[in-house]
Amino acid sequence: MTPNWPVADLDPVRRLAVLAEAIPGAVFAEDVLDAPFDQVWAVAGDLENALPALLTDVRSMRFVEHDGERLVAEARSHLGLRDRFDVVLRPGWCLMQSGRLIGGMAAVADGDRTRFGFLGGLRLPGTRLAGPALRRLGRPIGRRFLRRLGERVAEVTG
Template sequence: MDWPVADLDPVRRLRVLAAGVPGARVAERILPDPFELVWEVAGDLEREFGTFEPDMRRLRIVADDGGGRLVAEARSKYGMRARFDVDLRPGWCWMQSRFLLVGLAATAVPEGTLVAQTGGIRVPGRSALVPLGVRTAGEKALARLAARVAERAR
């Protein structure tokens, strides 16, 4: 006998985690493109991430456990380096360094793909973000992602 089981899509999961991070805001946007195309761009850390995420110029994967957990080295536009722990799966990317947090999620919807972003500068020693400009930064990142996906779709 099968009892009904409820699941959570990646965007809902992002809302949940952001709710547990004081100062975090979630930006959301619907892209008209199919999930596969959107995630081909959004989930490409080394080649695409720096094109839409703020303060990420170059990102290089330095360790991969094969199960979705990665370690990446990032360089910001100011030249600073950071080491990120990353959880990367289809529709899901959650990464933190000592100073930064980035979360990105995507799920297929009838109109295309719903994407969501959260992140910002971490408050040292706490699961909290400095609440300055986080919403605007998220919206800008998703607008740039939309443009990148549209370029690919052409």
């Protein structure tokens, strides 16, 4: 008989928090939203509609390539800047990266509610040195994203 050793698991929100700790200057915010996982992810995972609504800098986002959970998306800012993102998207998990930016979302059911994590970071020279300052400056972005997501989920689900 083989012993049945206990195994520890790490849910997607905790995994995203690990990445945020490892990415210099990355911002991480977490909250529990008052809606079931399916409803929350139906809103958050619809990147083409969600990100322009939830992030002030994004005017549009459009998928240009699609291969399973790997996608390529083109984003435009309100100033007209374009960015091309490699994206991994599956239920409860999204990580996206361009030459300049990193973004991530993770969600896990918490009873009838949803624990949700947000990650934002820069990929620019000097972020390692400026990490602590960037984290302080970026904190409101994460909180704002989560507040808007909660409002949008409430709107959609009525």
